[in-house]
Amino acid sequence: MSDVVLKVDGLGKAFARNGKRVAAVSDASFSVGAGETLGIVGPSGSGKSTLSRLVLRLIEPDAGSVRFDGGDLLTLRGAALRSVRQRIQMVFQDPLAAFNPRAEVAEVISDPLRIHRLVARVDRPAAVAHLLDRVGLPGVLAERAIHEISGGQRQRVAIARALASQPKLIVLDEAVSALDVSVRAHILRLLVDLQAETGVSYMFVSHDIAVVKAIAHRVAIMDQGRIVETGPTGQVIAAPQSPTGKALVAAVPRLLQAQD
Ligand SMILES: Nc1ncnc2c1ncn2[C@@H]1O[C@H](COP(=O)(O)OP(=O)(O)O)[C@@H](O)[C@H]1O
Ligand SMILES: [Mg+2]
Numbered sequence: 001m002s003d004v005v006l007k008v009d010g011l012g013k014a015f016a017r018n019g020k021r022v023a024a025v026s027d028a029s030f031s032v033g034a035g036e037t038l039g040i041v042g043p044s045g046s047g048k049s050t051l052s053r054l055v056l057r058l059i060e061p062d063a064g065s066v067r068f069d070g071g072d073l074l075t076l077r078g079a080a081l082r083s084v085r086q087r088i089q090m091v092f093q094d095p096l097a098a099f100n101p102r103a104e105v106a107e108v109i110s111d112p113l114r115i116h117r118l119v120a121r122v123d124r125p126a127a128v129a130h131l132l133d134r135v136g137l138p139g140v141l142a143e144r145a146i147h148e149i150s151g152g153q154r155q156r157v158a159i160a161r162a163l164a165s166q167p168k169l170i171v172l173d174e175a176v177s178a179l180d181v182s183v184r185a186h187i188l189r190l191l192v193d194l195q196a197e198t199g200v201s202y203m204f205v206s207h208d209i210a211v212v213k214a215i216a217h218r219v220a221i222m223d224q225g226r227i228v229e230t231g232p233t234g235q236v237i238a239a240p241q242s243p244t245g246k247a248l249v250a251a252v253p254r255l256l257q258a259q260d
Helices: 048-055 078-087 105-115 121-134 139-143 151-164 181-198 209-213 233-238 243-250
Strands: 004-017 020-033 037-041 063-068 088-091 169-173 201-206 218-223 226-232
Touching (some): 004 048, 004 201, 020 048, 048 169, 048 201, 105 121, 151 181, 181 201, 201 209, 218 233
Parallel strands (some): 037 201, 037 218
16 A cells, blocks of 8 residues: 555554443554545444544544554644644534534635644635635535535535645544535535645545445454454455454345446
């Protein structure tokens, strides 16, 4: 494989529940190459979001290591951590929850440009217009409030914001799960096109293996906090080895016949 952007080894996280420690992620190891999409698939509660948050360092692990771009993510502090925060971006399921609903689209997209001092104030409107264009949105949307635009448009805005700081890796957690089927297909196509243009890597998390099939080069299947199977997407879908993989594929029988 080409350059490794993200390398996760033995990652673990437990949460307290009813006085007991319950493992949400156990001994997770995987890597993501430059320009590659790794799909993380598993049933609800299998630990996908916890794994995403660990990689984004929104929560701290109990065990294991995360290497990003050759550096140890878990020991970074101060300026080094801020620099990594610029190069790993995230897109979540519900942009209405992630952004202030009353904020203007232009503000949401230009925030990272301002925070990371990437673009001078006078040049930000042009940068926003360019980012809107790249995600297939009309420039007039810049002045609309987040709550005024559609769910599909909001997710395009979230992608534009993620792209603004020219990340090496974008973690997408159920990013298309709330969208209608046709809108979802457009967003998946956009993500594939943007990856071809920029070489960005994706860690693409979904409970739906049919969605992952459309975008991921490789998949890791999770169950009860563990990665139970990893492999090239086509191979895993054609011949899943783990009981969880078999169940996920069996739930969408048309997947096996689809040739696309
Ligand atoms: N902040 C938290 N506090 C306590 N338990 C949590 C927390 N976050 C997740 N969990 C638990 O960890 C497990 C994995 O959850 P999650 O990572 O959200 O799974 P998924 O995204 O695959 O649905 C679940 O049992 C969930 O209840
Ligand atoms: Mg989740």
